[in-house]
Amino acid sequence: MSPLFSMSFRNLTRNRRRTLLALGAVVVGLCALTLLRGFVNAVRQAQLAATLYGTTGMLQIHHKGYVKNVLSNPLDLAFEDSLQLRKTILSTAHVLALSPRLQFSGSLSATEPLSSNPQELANSEPKTTFLSANAVDPELDRKVMPQLYEWVIAGQVFTNASDSAFVVHRDIAGPLGIDDISQNLAQPKEQWPVLLAPDKEGALSGDALQISGLLGSAVPTDKRLALAPLKTIQRLLKMENQITEYVVRLDDVVHAEIVQTELTSRLGDKFEVSRWDELAPFIKDLLSNVDKIFGYITAVFLLVIMLGIVNSMFMNVMERVREIGTMMALGIRRGYILSLFVLEGAFLGALGALLGLSVGVLIVFVASRIGIRIPAPGSTIKFVLHPFVTQKFLFDSFVFTTCGAAFVSLWPAFRASRLRPVEALSAV
Amino acid sequence: MNSSNSSLNALVKDQSKNLIEIHNLKKIYQLGKTTVEALRGVDFSVAEGEFTVVLGPSGSGKTTLLNIIGCLDRASSGSYLLDGEDVSNRDFNDLAEVRNYKIGFIFQNFNLIPVLNVIENIEFPCLVRKEQESRAQLRERVRALCAEVGLERFMKHKPDELSGGQRQRVAIARALITQPRLVLADEPTANLDSNTSDQILELMQRLNRDHATTFLFATHDPRVMDLARRTVRIKDGMVVAN
């Protein structure tokens, strides 16, 4: 066996300061990369969870043409919520739960003036506001959209689909002067805000509803979002048993596509099944953009790390010119010298990667246990992030750093192997 | 101990028997616009098994000559046959093989590999060969050679734990482990005190006898002359006495 390996490794211990500096750059770089990846993963996961469990759900089933026409008048494309339909959906493989919803728009008016002071009143926001609300059965909806219910920041959601209560976004409730839940609950019915909504024919129906809870959100969402009890709204709009969609939760979102296909064929022409990424394409784009940006950052990091290694290896070669000359005199072939320095670079990269990734994983682990609280842009409540990294990331980073270090060491190694023996021997 | 006699013997013998055969060798260095003629037509031969001292003042061209003989450098003109072979047109790796199998080097500043211990330094030239003997066999030879040069007690030491004389002994063992035809020693005693110098010189002469290995020894120290069987005097790039 040739002494190549042990020599390359021992050479790292020669100029300790320089090795430590080069190693330090790799360690810090990879540690930072791991932390960044952990953080990005957490943001990504939180964003995805917010979408899958709080905004669109994994799958939605509508009357055919609904998604295209959603801006016109959704009620036209309502359909009957039948036991038969529910059975068909729930008996499909990978489906865990469903929630019937009736999406409608309407306006909410507060009956009391905001202030008795005329000047304040003149400057105040209008006391009527438009809403885009989901009428839901809270018991079923909670199972499909658990995240949504975590965004209730004050009060609580009505417990029964026939309640006369309502949950609106805090940013809507504020200007209407109905953001004090305890005060709302204490008010007599005559003072409750009034919901006015047009039915299928366009005729307005109204009912007084109590604001029982306020929504915030951890992600930028539509502030006009509101939750209403399904049965109450069906009655108000004279649409008994009618809904506009089923939101479906699967055992795992990776099955969205197969379940979509299966349900499409099972439910027939009357219905359309949409995946979350079709309903919220911007979220999908956002996530893939995050990955892209992380890719660029990674590339820059690795480039800097590799520059550090090349520099260190060049100094290494320059310091050992006479030794290279000696080895040449002893009859070493060029390839051997090349291997010697390439291996040395690879060791440097591997060692640095091992240390950097270890420290990074440790910090990510601790951060994940504690949880990082960060206000997300455009959101009203704080995210709690739980950073994590995958084994694949660690493996790839290790392999890439090691191979990259070996690869960039080819340059100084090549220069070393091309030295002329006499000149190398006479170097100081 | 008759140097002129042995060189005469070498000459009358068949020329092809000579290990080193040099004719009208020139080496010109180009330094910008000026040229330095380091060797100006050297004629010189060394027979197998000889112990030859190349004596000359500093700057006379000894190192230049030894580098060419050692296949580390090429002459500008003239001919050089090593063991009857012209090596002037070989590529790097071929020359590396020639050096590895036929030539051992001993340097003024020892040039040991600092990260390797004594055993590892000595066996290094054998370990970079394409074809290798068994590890056990090699270790055995290294041990025997260590005993021969008086390093038994230092086999696990790193070079920086050794004295100058000990380091040069390691270098000598390293030069001999490949069982070369020729050992080139360029001022091997210049960095040693006179006492150690004498010991090293004595050691090299003993090895020359015991191993029948040809030694070519360059020095500027006239004292060495007394110990050598044959001396070649060189001055200003020319052989002035043989």
Ligand SMILES: Nc1ncnc2c1ncn2[C@@H]1O[C@H](COP(=O)(O)OP(=O)(O)O)[C@@H](O)[C@H]1O
């Ligand atoms: N690489 C070189 N470039 C230019 N001149 C050189 C070089 N090497 C040696 N010389 C010159 O060649 C002459 C012989 O040098 P050298 O062979 O080292 O002599 P010695 O070993 O006897 O001291 C000297 O004048 C020296 O300056």
Ligand SMILES: [Mg+2]
């Ligand atoms: Mg010299």
